[in-house]
Amino acid sequence: MLSADFISALEAICTARHGAAVATMDAGVDEGNLAAGVVALPASTQQVQAVIRLCRQHKVQVVPQGGRTGLAGGALSAPGQLIIDMNRFDRVGDPDAVAGCIEVEAGATLQAVQDACSKVGCSPGIDLAARGSATIGGMVATNAGGMEAFRCGVMRNRVLGLEAVLPDGSVLNDLTRVRKVNEGFDIKHMLIGSEGRLGIVTRAVLALEPLETAAATALTGFATARDAVEAFAMLKAAGGLLRAEIMWRPYAEVTAAQTGLEAIPAACEGDVLVLFEMAGDSHDTAAEKLQDALSELPTLQGGLVAQSESQAADFWRIREDSFAVERVWPGGLWYDVTVPLDRLDDYTQGLQARVQAVSPELFVSIMGHLGDGNLHITIAAPGGASPVKDRCDAAVFDRLKDMGGSISAEHGIGLEKREAFAAHGDPSRQALTRQIARSLDPDGLMNPGKIFV
């Protein structure tokens, strides 16, 4: 437990909550995240520095938190630790359409940044379902991905400049607003994706993209992922492709059935369904362009272009209601991997076979972001039983690294993937991760236990 001295020193620096005040913050939904029971709410970089220095002095471990939307346990805390909640860092600067960038504070939500950018016809070039809660700082710390990564990159590619408080309480002040900078090692790239172990992000400059205001959506069917990848390449070459989300049929059938939309996936044949979203000057021109492009696809096994916004919303519901799988197949194991586009069939067919070898009763759901080969996989047993984790892990991770893929695509390692990282990560990358963390944070106070023990 934190001492009364520490808490009173903390309260002299910034707003803090502890005891019952923490319990009421999120009414129990965040039990693991808030287990530390003491939360600092700094509102300036200076306050974050002071809190970090206080923690060093008292050897108190720190868990930074943003929107707490991560799925890998990167924000879990324990009694005796201090949560640094960054939500008061919520200022969003004016987007500069000429320079193509915006400066934002770490606690601003993605949605708030998107809204500010849209006023000048721009977008931060990244989007994900948790946009209303996920904060920029958390997205930087976890190098978030999402649906636009194939054309705009992941969070790492969106960050032009970064301010962060480092483990020794000093500040990395690298708020450049340009893309071409070669001034010594690019330290900000060490912080991006470091899951809080190298510092606390306080501010970032993000690059902007033009905002597409009108788009049309199609649901399409293909016999194989290879055909879907070929279609993706053709639609991308046609220009204006905004999104390409892939679902293997079992996933789409489960989520569609949960929302009474069974007729939609049934209208396409093939094992692989893809949602394509194409930009245009208006919905109608976009729909026409999409229809034309689809009619050129030699391998299409049925496709529907949404005729209205509400129909498009139905299509997207089938993709986005991923929790439906958990409702129908509770207790499943989830994975987040990347597979090179030339190996998707090979990998998914092998995965099915390996899981069936574990137990023929297991259900395998696969969907994800087609353009970058990022698959979200769930393996579940009937009746809410727990699948055997070791054997399912082996089935999912087998050969992934050899084919040039990744065991952890966009959700990070946190606590959940730590064993997988230790077992499958490049030994040299693991060793350097530890070495650099030790060099910058010799007392191991920054989000300890996340990524590696």
Place this chain on the structure above:
Amino acid sequence: MLSADFISALEAICTARHGAAVATMDAGVDEGNLAAGVVALPASTQQVQAVIRLCRQHKVQVVPQGGRTGLAGGALSAPGQLIIDMNRFDRVGDPDAVAGCIEVEAGATLQAVQDACSKVGCSPGIDLAARGSATIGGMVATNAGGMEAFRCGVMRNRVLGLEAVLPDGSVLNDLTRVRKVNEGFDIKHMLIGSEGRLGIVTRAVLALEPLETAAATALTGFATARDAVEAFAMLKAAGGLLRAEIMWRPYAEVTAAQTGLEAIPAACEGDVLVLFEMAGDSHDTAAEKLQDALSELPTLQGGLVAQSESQAADFWRIREDSFAVERVWPGGLWYDVTVPLDRLDDYTQGLQARVQAVSPELFVSIMGHLGDGNLHITIAAPGGASPVKDRCDAAVFDRLKDMGGSISAEHGIGLEKREAFAAHGDPSRQALTRQIARSLDPDGLMNPGKIFV
């Protein structure tokens, strides 16, 4: 000088050259680069490892070299050091158009990679004038930029996977072929742009872009950089903009006069000239598209769309013959900075005024890559006299960091920019650069003296 023991141990590992054999390699043009006088030419990652371990054992400093096309002195060597020449690492893998990537060895030239990719209708998404000599390893080590960075990113954004021999002789084996990877700190981003101080790049996986095979070029004039930036944004939004190179008039007039092309810049008005290159299905459709887009520009002060490839080549000669400035104004100081696009007029006008205050006789030449605000600046005195470096440095670097720009855009720090980096770089970034180098290379054997002392 290196001992006979060391050299015979080196020769047992791999091909090596020393003494007169080194002097004949480049017939004197590379005097500073080859001053070490001993060159190892490893042909496998294992050989690089063995050479690095031998150097550690003998405490011999190492200078890695690729195409030796850098302009910042990053490949300079001295007697007693060992050059590791990576040119035997020249294998280029088969480009995979489906997965969108290619694996190449560090000594392959950019041109060799471009040629291989073009056979499958792809491009590595990066281009620069030294393409015939610059190697992929050197481009990774310096985080090269070039003309396509505004749409495809800099080298950092092109690298999906990396293999490198680290200062302790171990190998970072991170040859992923995908974009979404979150597995601990992204060590490869620490190596990219580290100018040889953290390891020697041996192999990389690069992302591919579709190759544009037909294009048209226009030379355009604008009163201000602000107008040029606005035109850039409009042409980019029209789709297919491949390049946008900016030249302030004094630069274009000097290079045009050297090649008898004075009539070309004279056909445009305004202080700021821009070369736009636009893709199309054929030269004619591209030229038509470019002409249409230019006709919509409210601020255009004259423009010429090249009617043939040879006319386009003349336009490009004016931009690319940057050594013409050195011939007419010998002994000048050169700079490579980045300015946010909303500050280009502000910065360049201030620069002119500051240089005139140093001496009204000084000539200022400015050109660069419009889309990312990367300016190449030369300041020269009449009659080959040397401008006062300290005062010119101050004139160029003044306020750059405050406006979110960079003192070193794409050529790196090397030896040439070391003082500027020490004076203007973020102190925290400098400190961490040193700390991480010390942690990974405690004996300081890897390209010592480059970036920082």
